Amino acid sequence: MPIILLLLLIINSACSQNKKKSNDTATTNEKVLQPNIIYIMADDLTTQAISAYGGIYKDIAPTPNIDRIANEGMLFQDVLCTNAICGPSRAAILTGDYSSKNGYYKNESGGKFDETKWTFPQEFQKNGYQTSLFGKWHLGSEPKGFNVYKYHNSAGQQGHYWDPVYNENGVDVKEKGYSTNLSTDFAINWLEKERKQNDPFLMILQYKAPHRPWQPDTKYETLWDDIEMPYPATFNDDYKGRELTAGDTEMTMDYFSRRDMKLKEPEHLKGKEKLAWAFYGAKPGELVQPENMSYEEGRKWRYQTYIKDYLACVKSVDDNIGRVLDYLDKNGLTDNTVIILTSDQGFYLGDHGFFDKRFIYEESLRMPFIVKYPKLIKAGTVNEDIITNIDFAPTLLDIANISTTHQMQGESFKSILKGTTPKDWQEGMYYHYYEFPYWHHVQPHYGIRTKKYTLSHFYYNIDVWELYDLEKDPNQMNNIINDPQYTNVITDLKLELKNLMIKYEDNKSLSDFRMITDSDFGSIVDHEDDETSVQDILTNRKTTNEN
Secondary structure, three states: OHHHHHHHHHHHHHHHHHHHHHHHHHHHHHHHOOOEEEEEEEOOOOHHHOHHHOOOOOOOOOOHHHHHHHHOOEEEEEEEOOOOOHHHHHHHHHHOOOHHHHOOOOOOOOOOOOOOOOOHHHHHHHOOOEEEEEEOOOOOOOOOOOOEEEEEOOOOOOOOOEOOEEEEOOEEEEOOOEHHHHHHHHHHHHHHHHOOOOOOEEEEEEEOOOOOOOOOOHHHOOOOOOOOOOOOOOOOOOOOOOOOOOOOOOOEOOOOOOOOOOOOOOOOOOHHHHHHHHHOOOOOOOOOOOOOOOHHHHHHHHHHHHHHHHHHHHHHHHHHHHHHHHHHHHOOOOOOEEEEEEEOOOOOOOHHHEOOOOOOOHHHHEEEEEEEOOOOOOOOEEEOOOEEHHHHHHHHHHHOOOOOOOOOOOOOOHHHHOOOOOOOOOOEEEEEEOOOOOOOOOOOEEEEEEOOEEEEEEOOOOOEEEEEEOOOOOOOOOOOOOOHHHHHHHHHHHHHHHHHHHHOOOOOEHHHHHHHHHHHHOOOOOOOOOOOEHHHHHHOOOOOOOO
């Protein structure tokens, strides 16, 4: 009997040892198999410029490498920006929180992003990922959570297209060449020579292009000189019923500068005179066009110059994304690497007669978002769920199986990537834009966007509500806020909007909202003291366009 007991103890011990070895091996394998992540963001890239999304430029200016990500992954149709302007969107993506919580509301004189805030790259770094950043940062502060970084550090971190200055791990370095190519060079060099080959990595590659002033690479400068680009269906929008909102901006075809139009600068100019000459056209009454052109001819000439330069910049972005994809293929990294292609918001390519972004309207609200990860995502899939940019951070952490105690306002959509939408997934999103009057004179506004409707309130020195039925009016040409058949719809949307503002901690008074806008420029009007709670406004059944 003692011998039998001894044998049982020996067998049990051996099994325990084998189980421990098995668990250790599984843990090691799990670490090795953690996905790499390459997050690519092009500044001001819009869905209209990506052929995978269709549109009027898809055959003239195709984007085959971006399309490849869509064909081999998932294309999202309804990823929306919570504040459609560069810096605040980047802050929302990094923190997983709205501007009202992360504190970064505006670009112009908006201060610096609070570098003490939690960001998802810091969490990746803490959990053993190698982290790197190349290209545009544009948050005023120094990046945190990166082992290596090299970001644009001139013109207020906007950077330049040609011969740009980069901050390389704390030291400014002037480089020779075209910035889209250079940022990719740095990224591929890090992938090939600097990273540890067996450890997972998070690489953020953020292009300046196709941001203003839309300077193409030399080889693409005259690419479409011999053709006339098509015009968007809403190019001649007359803003009827929206005169105080869409009709009162400085982002129409009348506001391109001499620099935008690539006019030859006089040689003798220096200093302030040089700047004044280059930026002439960006203010009211400064119309840039060749002599002897009619107004309408000049308007079309400005559009043609702009759209060709913009799409040529996108072509270089697409080329360089192809370089990254080729590197992954050649080095056996494709299957275990998550590739994300996105932008900081959408952009107007002559839609509604506009360039730039900022509005809750579809062209600036919708972000391109395409993800490829063979181990998780079925190739060639399309998703139409409402997702916002605050959902990116929790999703990236979820894909990497990284747990965090940090609370974010965004939610993971990993299950959506796998093909299953949670039953309680959001059916509407909250939007708030604060910056005014610079740049482009777009009224601050908040609102809600659902699958079927967009409701918004423009409030700075006007009191205007807008409602669009996206099924009947996808181009948002008809403001139906005063249509009596939508009275109940408005009531329901206002209640949803009220709840979202509470949920995302942005339920302040109009006075508080205006103070956020005025904090950097000073008030441009004398506001009456208005401590009216937005919640009270939303509870009021009557919503009109009365001032």
